[in-house]
Amino acid sequence: MKKAAKSPKGKSPKLGEMLGRNIARERKAKGLTQQELAESIGIDPVSLSRIETGATVPSLQRLAVIASALDVGLVTLVSSTGNHLSDQAQEIATSLKHLNGNDRRLIIDMVKQFAKRLSEK
Numbered sequence: 075m076k077k078a079a080k081s082p083k084g085k086s087p088k089l090g091e092m093l094g095r096n097i098a099r100e101r102k103a104k105g106l107t108q109q110e111l112a113e114s115i116g117i118d119p120v121s122l123s124r125i126e127t128g129a130t131v132p133s134l135q136r137l138a139v140i141a142s143a144l145d146v147g148l149v150t151l152v153s154s155t156g157n158h159l160s161d162q163a164q165e166i167a168t169s170l171k172h173l174n175g176n177d178r179r180l181i182i183d184m185v186k187q188f189a190k191r192l193s194e195k
Contacts, residue, residue, distance in 0.1 A: 091128035093137070096151045098126040100144040103172060114143045 101111050112122040115136075124130045125140075132140065141148045150168060166185075170178045 090125075090131040092154045093131060093151060094126040094128040096153070097140055097144070100146050100150065100168075101126075103169070104144060106144075111140075111143060115139050 101108070106114075108119045108122050108126070112119040115122075116139075117136075121130070125132050137151060138148060141151050144151075146168070150164075153164070170181060173181070
């Protein structure tokens with residue numbers, strides 16, 4: 075079992091934190107515990123916890139295994155959502171993908187109503 079690569083000191087600590095947040099978000103969206111995800115990717119839960127907290131940065135190979143286990147693309151795990159509309163739309167799409175069509179439609183209608191109301195202020 076390979077260990078996740080440690081984040082070099084002084085080198086982009088935010089990368090590990092962003093990856094960890096994205097992995098944790100996707101894991102929770104799938105309803106998985108750290109134990110369950112760790113078992114499915116062949117690492118111990120402590121290692122996964124260190125990845126999710128940004129204490130260690132996984133190798134690209136490990137990241138691909140995690141993405142596969144979570145049924146998401148690598149880009150989902152390595153992208154930080156900023157203020158760009160396309161990033162925000164992707165974040166919303168990711169959040170909605172586990173819902174059925176009727177529930178997604180309901181949320182889309184609600185977002186439209188909120189946007190309309192906010193634009194009238």
